[in-house]
Amino acid sequence: MARTRHKQQKDRHQEILDAAARVITDRGLAETRIQDIAERCGVSPGLILYYFESKDRLLVEALTYANDKYYLEQSRELRRIPSARRQLERLIELSVPGLLDRYERLEEWALWLEIWVRALRDPSLAREREVLDRRWRQSIADIIRHGRETGEFPDGPDADELGLELGALIDGLAVQVLLNDTVVTPERMKEVCMRVAARLVGFAVEPASSAGDTIS
Template identity: 35%
Template structure:
């Protein structure tokens, strides 16, 4: 009698499931960034990820949920680097400069993340669940800068809050223009403007 191969262990099955999920998320992020959320279909994502249509629905339930998960997954990769910069043992001015440098680095993954953010902002205007996810990420974005200057901001707490809100909004606007390839706002120009403001806010 031929012995049967042992079944996969629960841990290995979980790893395989997580790998498939990440494969779907990467495919979704690529397609949404390339085609836009409105033009992306679950079938397109399944084909790009080389999985079944049903498996995509099993993991995410809806294209809306998939957009949120793809956005959060992309942002996690961004914050892995950004959080480490914001907590380096140097001055707040230097941490902010390095954060702006990272935001506008010549990295295709960064540009892809910006495009996903644009899609999430557009969908947030019409879908409450996306709006809730977007609000949480906006708060994390501002907290990043707050952590960077927490120990040596030169003004009051109220002034720090105002400065951080302004910086976050400024960088959001610059990222939109860079992502849309505005010929006037290159990544180099966006970096210059961002750093100029951080220097002013830390005086």
């Protein structure tokens, strides 16, 4: 049947994209071979090119696909939190590579680096990246707006502006943490982000924002 066929094909598509994202995280974009992806799927190399017209297309698709998935997960989790203050804290926690579950976040940030490098020479990926990034800044701005509505945050600079500033700060610090900087540890990154957010947005830092309970 067309439906089952179509469904199966869609599954394979996603399966391959997932596998590709994993391999890219493990070996790096430059070292990723079709064979690796095929092995990860338990499938022959030929099949990969049956579903994707070229390795390049597959890799680019995998990059944005994976990042999109992560964003949606994060977004869903944040929406369940009522307090803007806690939303912001959670967003920061989720952004620190290796603070929560070891693997997922590291993977996400590693993929970001690969996207950045590739986007330097791939205009279409550059455009997609901009969309993803704008959405990410916006989610920060939305939290701030929400907090101002509920009165948790005072009025202040434009929320979008703050989103840009905090987003950039998080990006910059995440790179350090991801690369295992000995000075910028995950815990330190969280503290710095919270402190700067407090100063820029204008709320009081809680004395002990226990990070202990966040480690699964």
